[in-house]
Amino acid sequence: MPLETPRRASVIGDVITQMETMVVSGEWPVGTRIPPEPELVAALGVGRNSVREAVRALAHSGMLEVRQGDGTWVRAASGLGAALDRYVRRADARHVLEVRRGLEREAARLAARNRTADDLAGLTAALGRQHELAAADDRDGFVRGDLAFHRLVTAAAHNPVLTELLEHLGDALGATIALTVDEQHAVGSPLFHVHTDLVEAIRAGDAETAGRASDALLDELLALLGDPT
Structure with missing residues (x-):
């Protein structure tokens, strides 16, 4: 997806739009450095000030991060994602999980309807890998x-909006899994039956059962957080 010289009517706006597209499309993945300013100026056919204003706007939105002496890096795949990241870092883990529970239920239901053979193969492999990590007592690997x-599961739903929302609630989920994984081991082996039930419901195309299995999975994490009162 090559960059193009923008229309003169709204140079900075067009530069912002094209740079956003490069990020959202994955041409500039999260965690990578974007091309240096001279390359952007040449590719877009605009002045340095236009490029700088566009970078400044996208940095303000949270999509880009300007690192002095090290260029400009992609921080989030969208402005929405950047805003969610900032908010979730300040939010209570239980509140985030309660929201994620509802979103994951719908993701599971959609996965049961939309999953492909590749999705099922990936889920089956991931489930087997979790058994191996638990048997090896690899705590960090288990969380990952x-x-x-x-x-x-979310990818199998094939809904990009839902994927975006859940991806940016992932940090809070990861922190909760890390906090509760020791407690899961303390009361017995991790409860793989819930993961297995979810995969089997998705395999069978049973949206209602998949939704209930997803609820059960998140309910376990919420229960391990304890009574909010």
């Missing part, structure tokens, strides 16, 4: 694997 499992 659990997050990966949740992302695969």
Whole structure:
């Protein structure tokens, strides 16, 4: 997706739009450095000030991060994602999980309807990997694997808006899994039956059962957080 010289009517606005598109499309992935200013000026056919204003606007939105002496880096895949990241970092873990519970229920229901053969293969492999990590008592690996499992369920829903929302609630979920994983081991082995029930419901195309399994999975984490009162 090459950059193009913008229309003169709204140079800065067009530069912002094109740069946003590069981020959202994945041409400039999160965590990577964007091309330096001279390259952007040449590719867009605009002045340095227009590029600088566009970068400043996107940095203000949270999509980009300007690091003195190290260029400009992609921080979030959208302005919405950046705003959610900032808010979630200040939010109570229980509140975030309660919201995520509803979103994940719908993701599970949609996954049961929209999953592909590749989605099912990925979920099955992730479930097997979780068993291996638990058996090896690999706490950090288990947390990462659990997050990966949740992302695969969301991806199987094939709804980009839902994926975006859940992705930016992921940090809070990861923190909660990390806090509760020791408690899960303390009361017995991790409750894989819930993960297994969810995968089997998605495999069967049973949206209602998939939704209930997803609720059960998040309810376990909420219960491990304890009584909010």
